[in-house]
Amino acid sequence: MAVETAEAPASRPIENAVIQTRALTKVFAGSIRAVDGLDLSVSEGEIFGLLGPNGAGKTTTVGMLTTRVLPTSGDALVAGMNVVENPNAAKQLIGVVSQSNTLDRSLSVWDNLYFHGRYFGMSAPDARGRASELLERFRLSDRAAAEIDALSGGMAQRVMLARSIVHRPRILFLDEPTAGLDPQSRLALWDVLSELHSAGQTILLTTHYMEEAEQLCHRVAIMDHGKLLALDSPTRLKESVxxxxxxxxxxxxxxxxxxxxxxxxxxxxxxxxxxxxxxxxxxxxxxxxxxxxxxxxxxxxxxxxxxxxxxxxxxxxxxxxxxxxxx
Amino acid sequence: MSVSTRLAEIRPARSASIDAFWGMLLRDLTVLRRSMGAFVVRTIAQPLMFVFVFTYVFPKIGQGVGGQGAGATAFSSLLVPGVVAIACVFQGIQAVALPLVQEFGYTREIEDRVMAPLPVWGVAIEKITSGALQGALASVVVFPLATFIPATPVRLDINWLELLTFLPLATAVGAALGLAIGTRAEPRQVPLVFSIIVIPVTFLGATYYPWAQLDPIPWLKWAVLLNPLVYMSEGFRTALTPQFPHMPVAAIYLGMAGFLVFLGWLGIAGFKKRVLS
Known part of the structure; x- marks a missing residue:
């Protein structure tokens, strides 16, 4: 039955890691240890998965790496920078797709991308060009003028993904990117992610779908109760059974x-x-x-x-x- | 598909923050421009009815506030600063508080702006700035209503220096009030916000009577000093209709500045609490 983890999984620091956590811990009010001493290293160009059930601490981990959750202790580093000490620079380097549809309801699809570019300091012509270019790549051009509430779940997710890379982030964080999507939309999103990766994009995604982790990720960290249980390539992890x-x-x-x-x-x-x-x-x-x-x-x-x-x-x-x- | 090989370079925090702030202001103004019709309707509905009934209908039918002749003229002039001040508070609620309640609530729309490269308090200040701009626009829309609708002539004696200093202060106080409410109210509490904040604030905000004339009710005269609208109304009163008794100008500046700092602090703290954990 339940197998005790004999030793903490190897999480050797990687040279040139673009994402790194050191003993990262978050204790919420009521002394819930959402993340408990997490050590992770993700290298440039990797698709890295955090796999675990709901409540494993995946979203909190991403929250800390993306400056929205303040760690109780430990370090979260992005491109070698501590995100707590230097949130502004960290935010410039990352793109974030959160679990729910956070698209700006007061704006059209195209505007969502355009203004995102403006928030990140792009000039009006640059932001305009980038918005149109990305909508085309994500096969959303015909939806440019659409209102957000008129989009299907799969489309909204694609728009969120397109928006998150408008400012050309070095690292992309995706929190449960396909939760609640129908199988077809899920496959479509996987395709887009694979294409992004083949162009060198570093991606960290959280998921509780094992197929997603197996299909997409080079390495997978298995988490439960805020702790890292195992970390390796999907093949090696399966061999460990x-x-x-x-x-x-x-x-x-x-x-x-x-x-x-x-x-x-x-x-x-x-x-x-x-x-x-x-x-x-x-x-x-x-x-x-x-x-x-x-x-x-x-x-x-x-x-x-x-x-x-x-x-x-x-x-x-x-x-x-x-x-x-x-x- | 190919991702551009050109990846983001880190820019100095200061210029990245300024660009992000400007981008958000641009976003708010774009949304405002596209919903100008709704903006005008929500801005003028209440003051239009109020001014129409109290300063046009009442004098015509020989009834009501201020009586007839000189009294009626006095009342219609008295009302101008109050109506402009109310417009500032209403904009704070409608342009800042209500959108924020939605953006913080179910949709979490605020997230994309929080992830932009500027400090979280910078996003909150942007909200106050954009609310204040909308408040100023609302004042400009409402002012002619209060001036030209009354059946009796309105007597204005504008002190421009006071007007141009009170207007930005008053609109910022209104927007800061909106931020404080918007970061603390849940969507289901919005109707309550109107009942327990907006209505008392507007009725007891020295809007329909000068604060100095509350002498017969001393407890009320002192209690309403806790109402930021009092300073806004009194400010516009000395700037537009100095013939009426009003609070000392220094006290008005102090009251507005104090409320701006207090409500701004309350709003920024609430904002941080909502987006950071």
Missing amino acids: GADTEVRVAADGDLEKLADCLRSFEGATHTAVVDESVRVYLRGSAGVLPRVVDHAEGAGFTVKDLSLSEPTLESVFINLTGRDLRE
Whole structure:
């Protein structure tokens, strides 16, 4: 079941890190430790993911790195600058897309981009050109004059992304960029992010969708209760599960007992009870499903549902915490 | 798609802040220009009705405030500074407080401006500046109404030095009041704001009577000194209609400056509290 983290994950400082946190901690009123001694280093041009369930401290971490949340202790550095000591310079270098639609409702889509450019000191002609250029790139030109409330969720998210890069930030922070989007809009946004990255943009994103972290991120930091649990590339993280197959078994009866029983299954490395099913981690997948059913039913359980997959980042999270990402 | 290879360079904080401030002011003025119709309607509706009923209808039907002849003339002149002062307070509420309640509330629209390269207090000062400009515009719109609608002649004797110093001060106080309210009120509390702040402030703001004439009700005369509108009305009264009794000019300057500092501080502190955690 719940695996204790043997040691704090390696978070060796990277040379030329563009984002760095050192023992970064935020304690909110009521002594809630939202972020607890976080050490992270993100290098230039990287897409870095913070993965964890709601309440893991991802948004607070981004808040501190983007000057809106004041750290209780520790350091948050952007391009080598402490954001608390030098918020003005830090703000000039970063772009931020927050979780909800914060577009200016009093302005049109085009105006949102134009005035953002003006806030960052662009001349009127520069800001005008940049607004039109970005709307075209993001395939939003036909919406230039639209009111914000008339946009779909996916479009609003694209406008937010376009707005956040008007001033050509070196680092882009995205907080749950695809939360609440339909699958198609999510894919479209992933495409845009991949294109941005291929042009050298450093991106830090938070997500509680493991697919998003797996698809987009070079490295993923898994967080829970304000702490870093693991940090590596998605592939290496998945390898750390120590199995190449995950079988989900839904059955009637005491699932803890079923998990105990399946632990003795041939090839099983470990099991976990999550989300009203038992996860069995195995090496080797050939012909495994019928044998799992036999094993479980032999022990008196009635199997209701069964599925098999490769381990995912969620498996890693379950492995580390005994819970799934949605809990 | 390609991202421009040219990335942001760090500019000195001072010039980045000035540009951001100017950009936001430009944004507010653009929004104002595009909603000019609504601005004029919301600015003139209340004073238009008030001036029309009290200084046109009443004298014509031989009823009401100030009676007829000289009394009516006095009242219509007396009303001019009060109506202009109320316009400043209303702009503070309508141009600063109400938009902020929305921007801080569900939509968090303020976020993009907070992320611009200027200090958070700079964003708050920008709000006061833009509110004050709108207040000044509102005063200019309202002034002719109060001057030309009354059925009896209005007698003005303008002291320009006082007018041109009181106007920016009064509009800034109105905007600072709006900032203080806007950073502290939740959307669901807006109706309450009108009942417990706007209405008492306007009725007890020495707008429809000179403050000096409150002598028969001493407790009220002293209590209303806590109302910033009193100094605004009295300021416009000495600047436009000095024939009426008014507060000493030094006291008016002091009262307005004091309220500007106090409400500005309250508003900026509230603003910081809403955007930083």
